[in-house]
Amino acid sequence: MTESGIRRSEIWVCAGMLGGAGLIFVAESLIRLATEGPSVGGSILYVPIAQAVLDVLCAAVIVVGSRALRPGVLVIAVLGTLVHMVIVLGGGPVWTRVVSAVLAVAQVYAVVLLNTKPIRIHFGLDTYENPLDLEP
16 A cells, blocks of 8 residues: 555556557457458558557556546546447457457456546545545
């Protein structure tokens, strides 16, 4: 625990889940493009690169603890989950569906972590040790 009672490991795990999911999505798309060739479509990298940039920015927001940007992080994480679920439920090779399912689970877990007490304290949303104690 740090001086403010926050366990930093949960913050780093949450940031790593989001940032890592975006980077793995780009790697998955590059592997698919290399194995299946450009016949898959030239625009196969637009969505993964955009999501990776947004996920890495979200990871930076989580580490910094910007309270004003937290709702945006939640929205981007949920939208990333939806992108992966579309891939899981759509057509394509089985391995891409499995990787997208794991990435969707990772992003949902990041959303869950964003709502836990240590990260809420880190963002300045929860300052009490006991939630029933309303006195500062």
